Amino acid sequence: MDFITGTYLLTHKDSFFPRLEVHRFAAAIIDSSSKKQQRIRIPPPAILKPVELWTGKQLVELIIRPDVDSKISLNLTTKNKSYTGNEEFCVKDSYVIIRNSVLLCGVLDKALLGSGSKTNIFYILLRDFGEDAAVDAMWRLGRMAPVFLSNRGFSIGIGDVRPSKTLLKEKSDLLSNGYKICDDYIESLKEGRLKAQPGCTEYETLEALILKELSAIRDHAGQACLRNLSRHNAPLTMAVCGSKGSFINISQMIACVGQQAISGHRPPDGFEDRSLPHFERRQKTPAAKGFVENSFYSGLTPTEFFFHTMGGREGLVDTAVKTAETGYMQRRLVKCLEDLCVNYDGTVRSSVGDVIEFTFGEDGLDPALMEAKDGGVVDFKHILEHTRNTLPHLIEDANITINELQKVVADTISEIIGKRHAMFREQLESFINEYLKRTNKYYKLPKNCTKHMDNWMPSATHCNDCKNQKFFRETEIRSHCLSRAQAVAFIKLCLRKFRRAICEPGTAVGAVAATSIGEPSTQMTLKTFHFAGVASMNITQGVPRIKEIINGVKLISTPLITAALTNEKDEKLARRVKARIEKTTLGEICDYIEEVYLPDDCFILLKINAKRVRLLQLEITMSSIAQSICTSKLPVPVKISQITILGKTIMTIRPPELAKCSKMMAIQYLKYNIGNVVVKGLPGIVRCVIHADEKKGDSYKLLVEGIDYREVMATLGVDGRRTYFNNALTVADVLGIEAARSSIISEILSTMASHGIGLDQRHVMLLADLMTYRGEVLGITRNGLVKMKESVLLLASFEKTADHLFEAAFFSQEDKICGVSECIILG
Known part of the structure; x- marks a missing residue:
């Protein structure tokens, strides 16, 4: 936490250091325990007169590459979470450019130092320059940041969360307006004027509208709070750089704690039609239903404190129960997947030789070495930037036409790659062609075209500033054009990275997949969430949903059919189809x-x-x-x-x-x-709701609660080819085992994505293939394990040990001892 905060403050635009401070930082990053000679080259100062001063951004070069003769050349272009939308003139300096290990602009925050993302500086150093380069950079950062913070000072006090008079007035106006809107909703319900939302009763509609309004109050109060804070505010600094806390924590400390939710709803009535004995019966006002208008600075009233403890208790129980649930789930995943590995023929097989996948992840690539954010093997844009920065474009190389460069690219690809790796070759050619198409105008024209253009082009003597034009032309060439050497080096580097990413035989892809799916599930919750846009439609999410999927449950808790219509723009058709489906x-x-x-x-x-x-x-x-x-x-x-x-x-x-x-x-x-x-309608359908997709304009689809998947697909007006069901076992019965495999993959990925968790789909594909390779959907349970595995010791090491051993002894079963668990048991 201190390292991220210190580096963030160090790289601010207003951080300048005299020579004495820079030498102190340089001395701090020297490893006194190392016996080998260490060379540190301090860059020239950014300001020469009246006093020599270095910027904090220059010191980042000492962290990444203290010795200028080092071969580490880090190139990165990315955006921080405070990015305002303008690359060159970002007000908050959140557009980060690193060229040849030199930080040119931007501040370093958690996304670049500690988030585990693809843009992490240490991940790029580990991937491109080895473990030693990444470890050394981490060590130098861990030395320099504390030295800087200890000299500068960084503390938090009660004054940092004291609201100003302007903020208190804004908060008072927000609360009065919001309460008035909520009172209008309640009066509309009493008078029978409240129009029910699709699939909701009047009471459910009221709850949804009030909850939406109260959430807006907290958000607006938080925005007003952030506007009034100084950029030197300590809690704001920590939230912006990502070292600790969030903007919601700041707004709760200073402005308003906000609505307390229990299982996604306002606190229910538990004391004879009231949430607490302090309120009148059947009261629906914000204060009586868990809205906390005070902040932690001003202090909570007794009723607000009670509501806050309700929400806190739910979080504590959720954490305690979730630990046991996810631990057992990960154990089952590891036990089922532990013996799967890549063979020399490229297939993924179990210890007894059963083929689970003919090619791991459909492309045979290692997920740990994927560079692109979308899971692609190579980040072509980043490699192109790296090539152009490490291999400068000489103006003498500008005498090349677009056709000549395309021929060089085609010849190089044919010579180096040939006809192998067709998918990668297609991606590479597509990227290069798209890039050349965008930069076509900067390349030199063929000679036979230039002589015909002399008649209408202005003469150089009539130009106001020929030197400037020549300078701009050279800048354009260096910024956009590719030389022959750069094009060849780019293709070779892409191929080298692709070949390195190919999964080696013997890789334990099963164990890696099990931990990759099990570990992120500890970050999820046990709650049920509302479906977006439909207040009354709850869908199971988080750990319970992941459990349902991998257990292969036949009757899931919230079966949901997403029915596409033959005409998505016709609302009347949607209503008619709804009448045909809904019971x-x-x-x-x-x-x-x-x-x-x-x-x-x-x-x-x-x-x-x-x-x-x-x-x-x-x-x-x-x-x-x-x-x-x-x-x-x-x-x-x-x-x-x-x-x-x-x-x-x-x-x-x-x-x-x-x-x-x-x-x-x-x-x-x-x-x-x-x-x-x-x-x-269909007897197995509980409810059908028309859902309007706001992103696609007036586009409609039906959300159907029920299990009659086959009947819904066959209903007149429903496009069966685009109708989706979230129950893999029913999908297997209706559409076959391949459709069930696709359903398992999409459901796990969407559940993880709804919690903001990124997961490489190759791991999920391996799990789905294991669950379906026998021709039926097998759950990752004790019953499913019996159908997947034959080893007696493996089954005995999981559950029901005595039963398996007794049965094996009674029937004289044999165990080939070729799996992981069996070999560990017998040594």
């Missing part, structure tokens, strides 16, 4: 269901609400309703001859003659069960 019962469209007793007859009389049927756009008639009643499984079976249709909305149903019960009992059975008859 509609007879009781939902009836005005009344009554018993009628006459002297010589008795029957059930029901009246259909025609207005409601039209409003719901149900494609039903009285005849279809009668048919639904006859085909439904009622306690008392009804035949079509017992149903009489009277007009367009009225129907009578006479009870059958049954030996087991009288007509009176039969009528009672019918009355209490007839309302549950499904007259339209």
